[in-house]
Structure formats: C-alpha cells, structure tokens
Amino acid sequence: MSHAEPLYPALADEPTSPEGWLEAFRDVRAVTEQLCIPLETEDYVIQSMDDVSPPKWHLAHVTWFFEAFLLKPFVKGYVSQNDSYDYLFNSYYETHSSPFPRPRRGLLSRPTVADVYRYRHYVDEAMELLLCNAPSEHSRAIAERVCLGIHHEQQHQELLAMDIKHILAQNPLRPIYSKRLKVPPTRRPAPMGWRTYEGGLLTIGLEPDSEAFAFDNERPAHRQYLEPFELATRPVTNQEYIRFMEQGGYQDPALWLSDGWHLIREKGWTAPLYWVRDGERWYHFTLTGLLPVDTAAPVCHVSFYEADAFARWAGGRLPTEAEWEHAAVNTRDLNGNFADSGYLQPVATEAGTVRNPQDPPLQMFGDVWEWTGSAYRPYPGFRTLSGSLGEYNGKFMSGQMVLRGGCCATPASHVRPTYRNFFPPSARWAFSGFRLAREAT
C-alpha cells in the first residue's frame, strides 16, 4: 500500500459541481477496493464475532446504500442486479425492509467475492450516469445523499480495517494483512503535561450556519456550560498502561465500574485486546503481524471500562465529549496519524517537543479514538433525518459511549472536531484509546 497517488483523497470541501461529486464518488469507491487488494478470497467471507462483518458484506452494503437511497428513488426504471441484495445487504434499516440477521452474515458464501465486485461496478455505472444527469428538481437531495453515502463508505473503510484485523487475529497462523504498510518510527515517549481550559458557556456541536457535511448527531449546535478543566497533552501510552497492569490494575475492584469489573472477571481480561505475553515482554497482533508493543505509542484496543479504571487509578477521569470538543475546536490542527498515513496502527508522537502550557494538546486527531466519559445521547433539539435514513444514527442512542478524534484507520477527510463516534463500553476491536482529564485546581 505504498502509493504514488494518495490513497485517501481529501473531501475537504463539499464539491459544488456534478463533476466534483462524480470525482468524490469515484475516489471513495476506489479507496474501498484498494483496501481489499491484499485480501485472499477466503478472508472476505469470515465473520469472527457478531459485531464484525465479512469484508465482502461491507463491500456490498455500502453499494446497497447508494442503490437503496439514490438509484431506486431517483433513477426511473432502475433495475437492480439481484433483488435479494436489498434484503441481504440492508444493515439495520428496519423501516426500509426486514434486514438479514446480522449474526448470520458469515454464513453467506454467495454472492461470491467476484459477484460482489460485479455488483459494485453495476451500481457504480448507474451512479455515474445519475451524477452526470441528475434531474435538476432533485439535484440538492441527490447531492446530500451522495455526500452521506460517501461518508458512509468512509465509515465502512474504517470498519473494514477493524474487522479484517479481528478476523486475522483469530487465526493461530497469525496472517499478515499487508507487508506494504509503513513501519512506525521508533520514538521516545513524549512527557505528558496538562493544558488548562477555563470553561464557561460554550457552543457545542456543528455551528448552525455551517455548510460543511456533518452527521445529524452533531447537530444542533447548542450551549453547554463547562467548569474549568485540564486535559492531558497526549493520550495514555502503552508504557503507562503496562504500569497500570503491573501494579494490579486489573485486580483491584475499587478502580472499576461494577459492569466493568464483572466483565473483566467473566472474560478473563488482563490486558488490551490482541496483546500476548511472551516471557517478560508484551507483543500485540497488528495488521503486519505480531509485533513487540511500542511503549511510546498510545495504548489501543481497550474498552471504556479499562479506560475509566486507568483514569481512576491515575487520579484523573475521562474528559466529557464537550470538554474534548472544546479543546479540539481550538486546536486548529486536524493533522494526525490517519489511514492516509499508511501505518494502520497508532504511532508514538514525536518526542522531546518543547511545549508551552498554552500549546494545544497533541494527537487529538488520529492514532486512537478517544473514549470520553459521555454517554451517547441526543443533543438538545436533535432531529433525525426523514425516512429510513432517520435510522442512521439516532436509534443507537442508548447503551453506548462517545469517542472522539478518529484513529489510524479513519480517512483523514472523514473526521471533524464535532464528530461523534460511539461504541458500547465493552467494545475493544475498534482502535480505541483515551486521554486523561481532571478538574482544574
């Protein structure tokens, strides 16, 4: 995956012309397929747990999204390649049709991988025609949905990376996804500092007059009062996490939420997902195989419960999503180790950087999704999209926690300071880490 051309093109600004949309569409579709180039046909089929989908399912589902929400409504006489795909590749849109049961996605050998690619290209062609000849009375609606479909496919690009990692990790052969991923530099861990924020009555969520794309759950902008707080200048590192482990973090119930304590006991968790101990040393499974844990890199593949317990052990807490967003909005530096970097694993930040207390925190974007202390609930005045697309985000607003900032598998152009990702507190297969916060003294 070393590319002369950048693999992940920026969708920095929304296109303003049909040609612009066409190009953006083509770009995102191409990236998805490039992500799958290293896969064997067999890798496309496996569902390693209920949360994971077979890669070929992802390829087909994002295609179905364009078909269901653009081709069928807006292309007169559009004929699908296979009627049953509407059932098989509907993920969770209950008001659209009854979706094929999620835990059974791994039982489908057909359509084959080749069939799925044929389906993609069939839809691609129809989409290109539509984008070049969008009926003017629907051009706004079409642009909005194409934009949503593109961001949707970017979400699944990240899911593909997560899921492929989980699939390969089940295999005692420890298969390597790709040997062409970039090798992270060896760096000394950056010292952790604290950045102070005054708080006050702040605006959270996407500015009402923003024309940029954002998901419905980032809206509406609203006021929120924050007490003064401090935020760590970088995420917690593997080195710090290993100290937590060594000092009995997984054995002390006083550090844990009750649900977390019962979970780690039931599952026998004593380290992040994918970690393996060999003698004195920790290794972890990565998309380039089993590697020694880089102590300077942010810890990754921990659940909310583990992040929360570490924070309590360290005398801090997780930031709320509003605190995180306030800090992020003011960072003015959205760069980070995203999928575009070509590592597909978290990387230590450059060490030794002299930092002023006024400097913005490091690594807010990329590397690891950062667990916040906020449950995923609607903003005041939240409205879902109309129709089946109303199921996109809103119906998941229970039982999950918010994560912020994107990760090493997120396309750089996909993330914003206001972006709200969410996972159940027990989830570990995402590239999830965390950063400490504390009350300002």
Next chain:
Amino acid sequence: MSHAEPLYPALADEPTSPEGWLEAFRDVRAVTEQLCIPLETEDYVIQSMDDVSPPKWHLAHVTWFFEAFLLKPFVKGYVSQNDSYDYLFNSYYETHSSPFPRPRRGLLSRPTVADVYRYRHYVDEAMELLLCNAPSEHSRAIAERVCLGIHHEQQHQELLAMDIKHILAQNPLRPIYSKRLKVPPTRRPAPMGWRTYEGGLLTIGLEPDSEAFAFDNERPAHRQYLEPFELATRPVTNQEYIRFMEQGGYQDPALWLSDGWHLIREKGWTAPLYWVRDGERWYHFTLTGLLPVDTAAPVCHVSFYEADAFARWAGGRLPTEAEWEHAAVNTRDLNGNFADSGYLQPVATEAGTVRNPQDPPLQMFGDVWEWTGSAYRPYPGFRTLSGSLGEYNGKFMSGQMVLRGGCCATPASHVRPTYRNFFPPSARWAFSGFRLAREAT
C-alpha cells in the same frame, strides 16, 4: 396496613441529638418489619430473578450495613452473631469482602426468617447502645453513617415492595400481599397540559451549603445551561399508553431505539409488565391482586425503551434529569402518593383541576419514578465517599438511566428534588413511568 400511628415517620430534618438519631433509627427499623408483616415465611425465601432479592435477604442486608459500617468500626470488642453473615449479606462491596453471588441469594434456606429477625434484634440492641454512648471523637462520623444507614434501609423498603410484587406475580395463584392496602379512588383522568420553562444557566445538584442529607451522586451542585423547554403537567396515563398500544406502538420499529426494538421482539413484550388481557379489557397484577387497569392512573412498570418509544410516538421526548430537577425544585410541593399513603400503587391525580399555565406540574413526586432521557453519569467534580462506602453509588455509573421523583413505594421522607435514582433501560419491575417534555416553540 391501616395504621393509627403513621407507618412512615418523616426524617424531614436531620436529628441533632443522640436521642433524635436513636428515634430515627428505631423508626426506620420498625417500618421495614411492618412491611413484612403480611408475608408468609415462604415468601421471604424466593428470588424470582437475578435482580430480585428474597425479602429475608433484604432484612438481613440492611442490618449487615449497620454492623459492617458502624458496629465493627466503632464498637470496641463487638462480636457478631454469626461470622458468615458478613459474607452472605454483603451486597456488592467488593473492597469490603467478596460478596456472596447475587443470583444465588434464593438458594439460601438458612439463616431462617426467625434467625434473620434475631440477627436484626441483636444488631438493633448493639446499635442502640452505640447511639446512646457514641464516643465523642467519632460522633460526627457515626451520625453521618447512621443517617446513610437509615436512608439505605429506606431504599430497601422500596425494593422490598418491588421485589415482593415480582415474587408474588410469578405465582399462578395470584397471591395478595395484603388486603389492608388502601383502595384508590375512581377519578377521571386529568387533562394533560404543558408548562413552559425558560431555561438558562441553572444550578443542578445539591446546593453546596446544604446540610440536609443527600447521596454522593447528587453532589456537587454545578451549573448547567438549559434551552427553553416544556414539561407535561402530569405523567402519561394508562389510557394514553393503551392508545399507543392499540395504534401499533409495539409494532413500528421507527419509534424505537435499536436496543429496545430487539428487546421487545426477543421478550415478546406488547404491554407493560404485569398486564394481562382478558377479552377487551386490560388487567394488571398489583399488591392487592389482579385488578382492572385504572385508565386515569399513571402508566407504570414500563422500561426506559417503552417510555422513549411512547414519547417519540407522541411527538415529544423524555425530559433530561436537569430539566426535571429544575421543574421540581420550583414546584415547592413535595407531596405525592408515596408509600406513606398506603396504596402501594400509582393513583390518578384529582381530575377537573383548573390549572393556569404558570401552575407547577402535578405528580412530580410519588406515584411513579419518572424515566429521564439522561444516562446515569457523575456530575462534574463528583467524589465518592471514602473506603468501601465509595462503592455505594459511583460504581454503577454506566449502562443505566436516571429516574426522578419517587414512587408509590418510596417513603415520603426519602426523596428530594435532587434525588437520582437509576435503573438499566430494560428494567420494568420498579414502579417506573414517565412524563413528556418537548422543546419550547
């Protein structure tokens, strides 16, 4: 249970003297035992689901609380009646000792009910001695813990009512808890109106200078910004809920959170807990047996998911806990149908009341715990109690939703506007209902 003496004495103000504490202690201990008078010995033993505890376990556990946190630390040479009780009746204090597994509480025929009462009285005597002779250097600590123990026992009084109801409801014989409960009056449903609140930057949580008792989770007071909102003048009634059911509320996925939709399908829920249809009419199991559903009374025994789905169906939403508290603080009327009323079921509010738009909402307190739209998380700056008592509330701050206002089984003196109750969103065996809110137009 018609009592010349009031069953539930008020703990309106914290006692200021040892005699005051002694009286308060005796009162709460007596109420618990009076609640159990109607029970058969066999009723004390059953655990009808993991969430439910056998009544005799409750009787012993609240006793253990005084023993573990007062007698053992503060009475020199205190000898327990039975050392194993420290294991059997520790509920969830992992840092105190390893608790006996919760789902196995119903497997303990011994200690017998009589043994448990003996244990209670043994501890009562030791507590009375302690309260009359508290070492002055610990008098503040003792007062604080006695106060906590009293409120703890009140919580278990409510749990006793919930659990006894659930236990008896399993039995096809439909046993009646007590025929001496008061019979609710027949009332016409009050019309539902809306009360508008301007919002703004408000203080939520217990005022910092308050000397009144409150749990740690109600602290610290902090500022929160609320957009203008409207709150329904009373909870949703059975009549309204039946309309929701009749109009397909349980069949339309667009109304439900995803977790809720899967839950009702898996469990086959189509009505509140304890409801039984007989021909055209709905009945429900109560502590006085199977009764016709009173259409004017607040709907009860619904999960958060059902409350949330109803609200969406009705074009509203659930209030946040801050909205609810803001309204409640300003209600200045904490009266309601509490356990002290002697109904132990929700009752319709008086109908036909002429109401001004400025009037405070009705039934904010008592009748049903009201689900809010807020996940149960710590307030900014939250600190747990020190030692094992730190496990009292804080460790449950994930996976649960906040309910407010107390219910028909709550001792009146137990509730405050700032009181935060919490249950998992799927729970239905509490006396849980809800009230609508919406954005102010």
Next chain:
Amino acid sequence: MSHAEPLYPALADEPTSPEGWLEAFRDVRAVTEQLCIPLETEDYVIQSMDDVSPPKWHLAHVTWFFEAFLLKPFVKGYVSQNDSYDYLFNSYYETHSSPFPRPRRGLLSRPTVADVYRYRHYVDEAMELLLCNAPSEHSRAIAERVCLGIHHEQQHQELLAMDIKHILAQNPLRPIYSKRLKVPPTRRPAPMGWRTYEGGLLTIGLEPDSEAFAFDNERPAHRQYLEPFELATRPVTNQEYIRFMEQGGYQDPALWLSDGWHLIREKGWTAPLYWVRDGERWYHFTLTGLLPVDTAAPVCHVSFYEADAFARWAGGRLPTEAEWEHAAVNTRDLNGNFADSGYLQPVATEAGTVRNPQDPPLQMFGDVWEWTGSAYRPYPGFRTLSGSLGEYNGKFMSGQMVLRGGCCATPASHVRPTYRNFFPPSARWAFSGFRLAREAT
C-alpha cells in the same frame, strides 16, 4: 429419626384386602412426612437446580398423583381443595394437562407448607374413604393404581433425600439436615474380588407370571444371551477412587468418553460432587454436615462418565444391566443399607469377611445406585400403561443410563433385582456409585 417403630414398613407382599391397602397407603404417607420433620419451613421452598424440586412440591405432587389418578376417576362428585393444584403439581404428564414449568417450581411461595400439609390430609381422608368403599367393579383398577401411587411416593421419598441434600449443600453455612441420623461404623475396606458368571441364554425382566408389583419398564421378561463375565464382589470404594484422582484420572483424555471429557473440563470437575479438599484430606457434605470421606465406603455422587472413566483406568468396564440383574437375581440377599437403616449415606461393608469365589457379590442392594453400561431403552415387546400413566416411564427412554440396586435413601421395600432406575450420564446428585465388571478370561 431414631424410631421405636420402623420408619419404613415393608410392602413385601401386595396387600390382598382393602384393609391391607389402607394400611400400606397410610404407612407410605406417614413416612414421607416423617422425612420432612427435620426441615425448616424455608427448606421446603428452595429449588437448587432444575433437576431438584422444592420439598413442599414433592409433598404436594405425590398427593396430586392420588387425586388425579384415583379420586377424580373413581370418586363420584369429588371436589378438589384447589383447582389450580392440578396445574401446579402435575410433574410431566403432558396428556393430562399442561404441567407448570419445572424450572419454575422454586418460584412458588404459595401454597405454603401448611397449605400443602392441609392438601395432603384432605386427599388422605378422601383416599381412606375410597379405599374403604371401593366400588367393586373398579376394585382391581383401584388396587393397581394405589399400588402404583405407593411406589411412586416411595420414589419421591428418595428424591426428597437427594434434593434436600442438594439444597442444603448450596449453603455456605453447611446446614445439617438431622443430627439424629445413625453414625456409620468405622470399618476396614473389604478386599475386592471377582465373581465369575457363565452367561448363556438368560431371562431378563420380570417373570411373566409374577404377581408382584413392578414398573412397566421391567417388563416383559425376555431372553438375552450373555457371554461369560466377571463381576466385582463389591462397589468401588472412596479409597480406590482417590487413587484414580491422585494418579491423574481427571487429566487423561484417553480414559474418558468424549462427552464426559468435555463436561469435566467445562464444569471443572476433579472430584465427586460434594467433595471438598482441606489440605491433604478430603471431606464431603452429607446430611449430617461436612464429614471426612470414609475411605472404606463406596464412592458416591459420581456421574456415569466418571464411573466409566474409572473403569477404563482400572482395566475393567461397567456391567450391563443384564449382567447386573443376572448376578442380583442369584444373590438371594436383598438386604443392604437402605433408607430404613437410618444412615442416609453409603457405609463400608463389613471388612475381613472370608469369601469363597462362589459367594455372591456384596452390597448389590443399597448404599449406592450402581451405574451400568446400558442405555435406558425399552425391553423387546415393552408396552406402556394406558392413558396418562403411559407417560410414567416410557417417555424417558432416551439419553439416560440404567442404574441398579437402590441406595442408602431408597426404601428397602421399593427395590427388586429387576428394578431399572435411570439418570442422564451427567447426573451426580443421586446417590450413585458403581461396581466393576470384565470379560471372563
């Protein structure tokens, strides 16, 4: 339970007169209640696992049996005490009515223990009237069913002992069922020898002309060809079993049936049920509390899988039920340590007995039910009883193994050489042990 009068009267010969039946009926009813005298009310309520029934359920169910199969069919105008008992106390007779779900028997606090005894006595009176005034046209049918009902109640007497033991064993307080049980004598283990049988074409099952009572599953008598075989002169002892454990029996997959191997790994079994290690010594929970394991007594509370693995380890095998029956029929000594002995636990046989090779094997009856190598299937020509009583035995003829000989909790008059008991191969809460067999050389 030391009785001037024998607790367990013999039903050695079927009564021939109404008075005889009346006396037999009264006897069996009285024994059941005497078994429960040591229980606390709370003990009657618990269901410690799905296989176990609360003692009060047993008391009511055996009563229901007489009501359903005698009073209702044969007493004109019989009025039940409570119609719902027909539902609650039907165990598994699906063609009679839909039985109350077995795993929910422990959720019934009502009817109370006192109610159940009232129900017993109500039915007792009606039964006595019926037995004294049996309509002559039904006298044969009535005698047959009373006889069945008496043996049925005896079966539940044994189940009561098993279930009470299991219930009390869940409790960390290790409650003692009764301190009045007889204390087993200390004996040296008898040396184990082998008794040879020639085999040949033998008759198995109840002789066709037998008038003695037997269950349908013991019929019809039929011919079976046995190869020559040898049978151990006594059951395997605790001492021998401890050696198996110490020599890695639970760790060597080569010794185990596949189902057994997976079971012991999943459950973590490394010793018989109720065994607890304390330092170097093994203790086991008994109806008189926690006692050191008597090395000379037969091993008890082992599953079929464990018996089978031990036999393989010892170079032998379990006898088939035909082999066992052939040996037992020729023993001509049905004495043994039955419930009537008052131990309610297996006891070592008298040591030092000089034994000739022609002597019959010891302890064929009583002490422990002996697992055989035979799956529980119908004999050739097997016919069930007509009507709902056809469900008595026949429908359980899959997935279970046959055990023979009765145990220390079986009424002596209940067992015969042809008696076929059966349990799933994983069951351990019965008083189950085993004896070795091998091919004759």
Next chain:
Amino acid sequence: MSHAEPLYPALADEPTSPEGWLEAFRDVRAVTEQLCIPLETEDYVIQSMDDVSPPKWHLAHVTWFFEAFLLKPFVKGYVSQNDSYDYLFNSYYETHSSPFPRPRRGLLSRPTVADVYRYRHYVDEAMELLLCNAPSEHSRAIAERVCLGIHHEQQHQELLAMDIKHILAQNPLRPIYSKRLKVPPTRRPAPMGWRTYEGGLLTIGLEPDSEAFAFDNERPAHRQYLEPFELATRPVTNQEYIRFMEQGGYQDPALWLSDGWHLIREKGWTAPLYWVRDGERWYHFTLTGLLPVDTAAPVCHVSFYEADAFARWAGGRLPTEAEWEHAAVNTRDLNGNFADSGYLQPVATEAGTVRNPQDPPLQMFGDVWEWTGSAYRPYPGFRTLSGSLGEYNGKFMSGQMVLRGGCCATPASHVRPTYRNFFPPSARWAFSGFRLAREAT
C-alpha cells in the same frame, strides 16, 4: 458430475499388493477433490453450525490423517509442509495433541483453499513414495492404516455432502451445488409390506475370521438373542410422513419421547429439516436447489425423535440394530442409491414391484441412513485400536443412536451390513430416515 469414468471406485476387496493400495489411495483422494469441483472458493470457508465443518477443513483433515498416522511414524525424516497444521486439522484426537476448537473452524480464512490443495498434493506425493517403498517390517501396519485412512476419507466424503448442503441451505439465495446431478425418476410409491423374521440366537457384528475391513466398533462378533419380529419392506416415505404431520403428529405429546417433545417445542420444528411450505405444497432444499417433495421417496433429514414419534403414531417401533443387521445380512443385495448413483438425494424405489412375503426388504442400503432403536454402545468384548487411533470410534459411545445402511451420499464401497453409524438423537443434517419394525404376532 456426470462421469465417463465412475466417480466412486469400489474398494470391494482389500488390495493385496502395494500397487493395489496405491491405486485405492489415489482413487479415494481423487473422488474427494471431484466432489469439491462445483464449489466456489467462498463455499469452502463456511461453518454453518458447530457440527458442520468448512469443506476446506475436511480436505485438510483427511490429509492430516495420513500425515499423522502414516507419514510421521513411517517415513524417516518426513518434514511437514506447515507445523501448525497438526494443530489446526486434528479433529478430536486429544491424546495426539490438543485439537483446535471445533466451533472455531469457520474462523480460519487461512490456509487458503489453494494452500489446502497444495497441502493435499504434498502429502499425496509423500504417501505415494511411502506406498511404493513401504519398509517390509511395517508393511502390515501400513496397509492397515492406509486402509483405515481410505475409509476415513470416504466418511468425510459423505460429511462433505451433508455439510455442503447445510451450508448452502443457510443462504436465502438458495444456491445450487451442482446442476449436473442426476434427476430422480418419477415413481409411484411402493406399497409397504412386512417381512417376518423368526429371531433366535444370532451372530451380530463382524465374523471373527473376516479379513474384510471394518471399524473397531463392528467387532467382536457376538451372539444375541432376538425375539421374532417383522420389518417393513421399505423405509417410510414422504407421503406417509406428510400424513403424520397433517394428522397432528407434531402436536400430540403422547407420541414423543420427553426429550424429543421439548426439543420440537423449543426449536419450533413441524417438518423435516430443509422443508418449506408454499401454500398447499411442500418443497425441500436439495443439492440441486429447492424442489417439490417427492411423495414416493423415503423421508429424510428427520431426527431420531421424529422417527420414534412417527413409529409410535403408526403403531410400530424402530428396529434394533441387531434386527436390522440380521435382516440386512440376509438380504444379499447391497445395491442401493449411493453416492455413486449421482443423485445425492433419496429416490423412490421402483413402484409396483410384486413382492413375496419371503422377499428381502427393499432399500436396506443407500437412500437414507436408517435410525434404529439402539443406543450406540460397545459390543461385548469391544476393544479400541491402540494409541491415538483408539479415539476413532470408542469415545463417542454415549448419547448417540445407531443408524444403519448408508445413504445417497455414502460411497457404495464404504458400507457393510455390520456398519454402525451414529448420531445424537437430535441430529437432522445427515441423510437420515427410518424403517418400521414391530413384534411378530
């Protein structure tokens, strides 16, 4: 799969020369691969339930068998292609090494299908060398193990057909395994008659002096006494089974073993596996897609419980395995609809055949494995093979029922009258049907 050359070569007589073994080895290896020709790569990967293995796992496992039991012991300096395969493709030989967990076989995308074929050919070459140069001191052992390996691979050929059918059946697209399978002729159902057997003292199991190959579980031959019995002249047909269904067979508890009754209620079974109702007509999924049920063909894909319930409904019973074997031995006609026929589904026998009472029963071999009423237990004097191969059959002798006669997916040369197949009584994905028996009047 229409083959000029016969797909399934007969192993009618054991080869007597190295060349003979080489040819037999090559034949069986070729057949397995030919069975997989119609598969897509994706089909090879799926594990549709714990009992099913991915086709590529079968391909590798049978190869591992030759490697583990022939190449490693007998080829000096043999180097495996990949050491981890010994772990991945060991099915259940616990004494050989710890096998990879069965339910996780479907999580392995690697080795790829191509890798597996490479592994096959690598082992094939080594095996050919070994067979051509077998060290004379081991030639007998090698011949025995090759013979076992060949029969083992034949067993997996049948499992492949069963598993492929189950895998494809999960898919709403209803994929067709192969369009080149032969289409069954349309025949009228043959009338069912009864053939009487006198019984007596008979020899069951493989004759001691037989040199033919047989599994250890068919030995030793032993005497068994059979009462006179009658056996149906053909298996139960779909037409007869539909009548059972229509007349409430699945609703009447009196017909069912208790385990069976609970199973069909829990699973909601009301028809054989793979059956789908469309209006008035029944269809079933086959390896050539969804077809109308052929009423004249033997019913297939029923569990033991369903076979047993049907037999009870029809006033008969299932034959014991000894009865079946006695009839089969005397049939002297081992022909039938085996895999070699190219149907891979049961086919109606030729209708209208005039049959004498003395004629042997029809369709004893092929079409459907016939459930017997016999639990799968060892024959008297049974000895397992030595070493890890002792786990081949013996350790499964609990919890399963014997089936006889082979089916439409069994290689014809694989079956004998003494052949004992076995499945749990709940299994339905094998090609399992049944034939009635009854006592001779």
